[in-house]
Amino acid sequence: MITQDSIEALKARLDVVDVVGSYIELKKAGANFKAPCPFHDEKTGSFVVSPSKQIYHCFGCGAGGDSVKFVMEYEKLNYPEALEKLASSYNFSLSYTDNKDNKPRSQLMEKVSEWYQGLLTSKPSALSYIKERGIYESSVEKFGIGYAPDSNATINYIKSQMLNMSEAVDMGVVGYNEENRTTYARFIERITFPIHSANGTVVGFGGRTITGHQAKYINSPETKFFNKSRLFYAYHHAKHDIYKKHEIIITEGYLDVVMLHQAGFTNAVATLGTALTVEHLPLLRKGEAKVIMAYDGDGAGRAAALKAAKLLSASGFNGGVVIFEGGQDPADMVQKGAIEELSDMFRKPKPFIEFVIDETLSLYNLSDPKAKETAMHEGIAYLKTLSAMLQEEYKPYLASRLGISPSFVRLTNKPQTNQNNPLIQKNSHRDMWELSLIKTVLEHPHLIDQILDALDPSLLQFHSQEFAMAIQGNREAPTLMAILVDETIVALKDEKALRAELIAFLSKHYERKLKKINMQSSVSFEEKAFYIRLYRGKIAKLKQGELVTARD
Ligand SMILES: [Zn+2]
Numbered sequence: 001m002i003t004q005d006s007i008e009a010l011k012a013r014l015d016v017v018d019v020v021g022s023y024i025e026l027k028k029a030g031a032n033f034k035a036p037c038p039f040h041d042e043k044t045g046s047f048v049v050s051p052s053k054q055i056y057h058c059f060g061c062g063a064g065g066d067s068v069k070f071v072m073e074y075e076k077l078n079y080p081e082a083l084e085k086l087a088s089s090y091n092f093s094l095s096y097t098d099n100k101d102n103k104p105r106s107q108l109m110e111k112v113s114e115w116y117q118g119l120l121t122s123k124p125s126a127l128s129y130i131k132e133r134g135i136y137e138s139s140v141e142k143f144g145i146g147y148a149p150d151s152n153a154t155i156n157y158i159k160s161q162m163l164n165m166s167e168a169v170d171m172g173v174v175g176y177n178e179e180n181r182t183t184y185a186r187f188i189e190r191i192t193f194p195i196h197s198a199n200g201t202v203v204g205f206g207g208r209t210i211t212g213h214q215a216k217y218i219n220s221p222e223t224k225f226f227n228k229s230r231l232f233y234a235y236h237h238a239k240h241d242i243y244k245k246h247e248i249i250i251t252e253g254y255l256d257v258v259m260l261h262q263a264g265f266t267n268a269v270a271t272l273g274t275a276l277t278v279e280h281l282p283l284l285r286k287g288e289a290k291v292i293m294a295y296d297g298d299g300a301g302r303a304a305a306l307k308a309a310k311l312l313s314a315s316g317f318n319g320g321v322v323i324f325e326g327g328q329d330p331a332d333m334v335q336k337g338a339i340e341e342l343s344d345m346f347r348k349p350k351p352f353i354e355f356v357i358d359e360t361l362s363l364y365n366l367s368d369p370k371a372k373e374t375a376m377h378e379g380i381a382y383l384k385t386l387s388a389m390l391q392e393e394y395k396p397y398l399a400s401r402l403g404i405s406p407s408f409v410r411l412t413n414k415p416q417t418n419q420n421n422p423l424i425q426k427n428s429h430r431d432m433w434e435l436s437l438i439k440t441v442l443e444h445p446h447l448i449d450q451i452l453d454a455l456d457p458s459l460l461q462f463h464s465q466e467f468a469m470a471i472q473g474n475r476e477a478p479t480l481m482a483i484l485v486d487e488t489i490v491a492l493k494d495e496k497a498l499r500a501e502l503i504a505f506l507s508k509h510y511e512r513k514l515k516k517i518n519m520q521s522s523v524s525f526e527e528k529a530f531y532i533r534l535y536r537g538k539i540a541k542l543k544q545g546e547l548v549t550a551r552d
Pocket of ligand 1: 037038039040046047058059060061062063
């Protein structure tokens, strides 16, 4: 954690006019400064910055606060992230209460990225690729596009700059060959696209070969700072417009993003060589944006779009899918100048639910009654992942696509309307305690051992199956995704909370067992006495706060 002293010292150094003025243009107006508000659409200047009070305030939308608040709002950062951002722009070093985990990162990745950028112009074949694809110089600069030379040059650069080689290995810039104990560059003769974290630090690279290497695109390996299934390429460039337009465009490639931004679609990002996963959802929820998935029309693209649309619709996202037919992609269209056409496509994406139903049915020959029946069942199974309201809403749609009467579309197991998590509604009972324990396993895997030490998975009465899946780390399972995205289910926050919950659960468990054994007439007196003593002993220990093991 950042120490309070250093926060105060940093704040004392900040001037709100300076900070705000580094993001937007301010005009002097009396004792204050004015500008069109960056947080809502307007042409007049309702946005006022007061140097004497060191605050900003918008009379239009009510936004307001100090320098740190402005950076949080404008850059979509949390409090410590905003402090770190400000500290780095003002060359201020923050101090931390425990320096182990929060040690500020070195600038290694930024340095390597800058070096790659500088090399781009020295390589004619790299430059001609940039030109061929229609990438403007301004985009090269904005996205920090560069060129990675041969392996030796990179290794020598790191050595000559006295950068830490083992950090370069940890960050995935350099690989280490265990056998002959040598280091080698991960990116060799490739156009490089730096990948940033959501708050703008370089955490990896994407590389496009220009020497016809078999792998056309490669990404940095996953590291402590770089999780491919959580991040989007160019999110830090796009986030401001995502929040402003309440819309995000997700594409499949770096080049699509670069070209879309170039054409003014500055809310575009890309997945990093992976499918859209449940881990992306927290970032996607930010800014309450409508999600537009822009995918290729080939088999792989359609399958990925179908999977994403299922995930997003079941998780309550609004938005739709745009499919690029005929081998086209967004980058090609921008290069051809088909901006209007693109605009139209993004304006009218096919809503997720319709897309899923249409794609699902397209896999069947609906003139064959038997296939049609299977298709209907698959359609129904999908509808059941949606909220009760949406199920009713889309029942007629599914029926009309199948050319049958809506009365055939039977959504049995009518979900309860007050529960917004349809994937787990098929259980007759939704046990919040067990669900919370499952979410704890999913969010804090390091607590698994403690849980398994205390209880056997079979002790869960309602959700033991989901619990077992969670223990196995099978996070892709739809029921687990549903638990992860359901905000009414809250994970236990730490070991202490978990311990208290386990003690309460086990106490109830043994109370129940005690009652049961007392009522059993078929058990011999000796046996009864043995179990009564055993259960009472466990209950007594639990009462004193001792965690016992329950295997029966
Ligand atoms: Zn405003």
